[in-house]
Amino acid sequence: MATGFFTDSTLCIGCKACEVACKQWNELPSDGFEFTGNSYDNTSQLSGTTWRHVDFVERESVDAEGIATSWSMLSDVCKHCTHAGCLEACPTGAIIRNEFGSVFVQPDICNGCGYCVVSCPFGVIDLIEAVGRGDDAAKYSVATLHDDRLNERKTAVQATGGVAGKCTLCYDRQRVGMVPACAKACPTESIQFGEIDDLRERAKRRVETLQARGVDARLYGADDVGGGIGALNAFFLLTDSPEAYNLPAEPVLPSTRQAMGYAAAAFAALTLATIGWAIFRGEGGAA
Amino acid sequence: MKSYYDRPLLKGPHWGSNVVTYLFLGGIMGGLGLISLLADDRPEPEMKKLRKATRYTAFALAAINPPILISHLGRPERFFNMLRIVKFKSPMSLGVWGLVLYSGAAGANAVRELADDGIVPKMLRYIAPSATVPIQALLGAFMAGYTGVLISATAIPFWATGKRHIPAFSVCSGAASASALATLLSTLQGNHDVIPRLERLEMAASALEVALIADFRRRGGAATAPFFEGRVGTRLRDFTILGGIVVPFALNAIGGAFKLPKSLDALRSIAASTLTLVGGYVLRESLIEAGKLSANDPHVAFRQPS
Numbered sequence: 001m002a003t004g005f006f007t008d009s010t011l012c013i014g015c016k017a018c019e020v021a022c023k024q025w026n027e028l029p030s031d032g033f034e035f036t037g038n039s040y041d042n043t044s045q046l047s048g049t050t051w052r053h054v055d056f057v058e059r060e061s062v063d064a065e066g067i068a069t070s071w072s073m074l075s076d077v078c079k080h081c082t083h084a085g086c087l088e089a090c091p092t093g094a095i096i097r098n099e100f101g102s103v104f105v106q107p108d109i110c111n112g113c114g115y116c117v118v119s120c121p122f123g124v125i126d127l128i129e130a131v132g133r134g135d136d137a138a139k140y141s142v143a144t145l146h147d148d149r150l151n152e153r154k155t156a157v158q159a160t161g162g163v164a165g166k167c168t169l170c171y172d173r174q175r176v177g178m179v180p181a182c183a184k185a186c187p188t189e190s191i192q193f194g195e196i197d198d199l200r201e202r203a204k205r206r207v208e209t210l211q212a213r214g215v216d217a218r219l220y221g222a223d224d225v226g227g228g229i230g231a232l233n234a235f236f237l238l239t240d241s242p243e244a245y246n247l248p249a250e251p252v253l254p255s256t257r258q259a260m261g262y263a264a265a266a267f268a269a270l271t272l273a274t275i276g277w278a279i280f281r282g283e284g285g286a287a
Numbered sequence: 288m289k290s291y292y293d294r295p296l297l298k299g300p301h302w303g304s305n306v307v308t309y310l311f312l313g314g315i316m317g318g319l320g321l322i323s324l325l326a327d328d329r330p331e332p333e334m335k336k337l338r339k340a341t342r343y344t345a346f347a348l349a350a351i352n353p354p355i356l357i358s359h360l361g362r363p364e365r366f367f368n369m370l371r372i373v374k375f376k377s378p379m380s381l382g383v384w385g386l387v388l389y390s391g392a393a394g395a396n397a398v399r400e401l402a403d404d405g406i407v408p409k410m411l412r413y414i415a416p417s418a419t420v421p422i423q424a425l426l427g428a429f430m431a432g433y434t435g436v437l438i439s440a441t442a443i444p445f446w447a448t449g450k451r452h453i454p455a456f457s458v459c460s461g462a463a464s465a466s467a468l469a470t471l472l473s474t475l476q477g478n479h480d481v482i483p484r485l486e487r488l489e490m491a492a493s494a495l496e497v498a499l500i501a502d503f504r505r506r507g508g509a510a511t512a513p514f515f516e517g518r519v520g521t522r523l524r525d526f527t528i529l530g531g532i533v534v535p536f537a538l539n540a541i542g543g544a545f546k547l548p549k550s551l552d553a554l555r556s557i558a559a560s561t562l563t564l565v566g567g568y569v570l571r572e573s574l575i576e577a578g579k580l581s582a583n584d585p586h587v588a589f590r591q592p593s
Contacts, residue, residue, distance in 0.1 A: 091380035092368035112361015162361030246291035265432025265454035280325035
């Protein structure tokens with residue numbers, strides 16, 4: 001049974017309760033404060049320690065009565081792709097697909113090589129900064145860590161960082177039958193959690209309703225997004241083009257380029273080996 | 288064009304000079320595998336000397352390159368987690384195994400050389416059957432090329448656009464750098480007779496390399512701008528294209544065409560080799576730095592290359 005998120009931008013009020021609930025439950029440290037001037041978005045992006053991020057899209061429309069600004073908010077999150085670039089790239093097998101169909105980084109296996117970071121077509125996963133080892137580890141956001149979880153090293157960041165981090169779809173909560181923290185905290189049910197098939201049906205009904213009301217509503221990731229990635233287990237309802245929410249219009253699964261890459265390398269190697277053979281072992285070369 | 292406040296869509300690589308060094312030395316290891324094979328099993332004394340030099344150097348590089356790779360990890364003590372699986376879909380996974388196997392083959396071949404020199408017991412030469420030499424060359428070709436595949440198989444638009452070119456010119460650069468290093472070693476050994484052949488191999492590899500880079504520039508489109516333009520592009524032009532390929536090629540051509548006085552010829556050959564090695568390093572550095580710049584441009588990342 002695969003579970004996922006359906007995040008509906010038309011219901012989002014931009015309260016960021018999802019960001020806070022996620023940070024609190026997963027004991028993720030602050031990324032610091034930077035005033036961006038980009039609407040109300042000072043979080044800016046998903047990162048190794050920010051697993052929900054609310055986009056604030058401001059749009060201006062001009063008519064006879066003047067200039068009107070409309071807002072569209074959307075809580076972005078790891079897409080938990082059907083064919084995930086990060087999972088395929090991971091050389092340690094730290095990134096797995098768990099029993100809920102989610103893409104999960106095992107923090108005790110990851111060695112922080114960073115290959116998943118550049119292999120995500122959505123720019124989601126990132127490395128968590130290392131802040132020291134051994135006794136030093138206690139420095140890591142120790143104020144928010146409960147003693148028992150610190151001792152058992154069960155926290156997502158393994159107390160010291162240096163590993164990759166992203167949304168776990170609240171694997172720990174799901175295992176005991178709880179709803180992920182962000183969905184639980186969302187006051188408008190903009191973030192809905194459930195079985196993927198149910199969510200897709202709900203999303204399709206919702207988009208029909210909105211379109212009937214004249215809203216430019218569209219789904220992103222409920223069906224195959226192309227590029228070999230397939231459908232997304234966390235999909236979205238948008239009221240603008242994907243780019244407006246910093247989502248790629250045409251994402252591509254990176255591993256699809258490997259065959260061509262190896263062929264190109266083999267071509268060069270064979271060419272040089274042939275030339276080298278002629279130079280070193282050919283008739284003229286041995287002279 | 289629409290974007291989200293021009294914020295980057297993708298996350299760039301966290302890789303720094305240790306990864307650049309790893310890529311550079313990995314390319315040389317690959318090229319040395321080829322030269323070692325070309326010099327293998329030949330009666331000429333200069334070939335025997337070349338074989339010895341390449342085998343020992345390949346082994347030395349196989350010893351120092353893994354620690355450089357490990358040093359870039361967020362959790363270096365967990366390097367061995369890479370050896371718990373083999374994943375054909377991950378060039379990083381295959382690359383680590385390639386490195387391990389190459390190091391094994393290079394080690395066996397070095398021991399065989401030591402046994403032939405009488406430094407270790409003669410019996411140990413059977414550690415490396417003669418097939419180990421072509422095996423090392425084959426693994427070497429993989430070592431020189433997989434890093435190009437590795438970066439092409441990512442979401443970074445510049446790297447992704449280069450799937451036909453980057454792996455191929457990485458192999459060429461590795462072979463040219465290895466020839467240059469072998470030339471320097473042969474100069475040190477006083478093995479002057481083999482140098483013209485090494486220089487011809489270097490010229491061939493450099494010529495193919497520059498042709499591939501030119502083709503990449505012509506066909507690559509907007510996504511290649513971070514590589515060919517700006518600060519990275521200037522360094523690439525000065526140190527790799529001009530300093531690392533054109534000038535050494537000319538110097539090697541002069542060496543091949545005219546009979547220069549011995550000391551002047553040695554100077555010429557040392558200069559050409561050093562410039563080629565610097566050019567090889569700057570090529571890898573430019574690839575990584577351009578990858579970082581490319582990740583910052585959301586517009587090219589919205590529609591990703593196939």
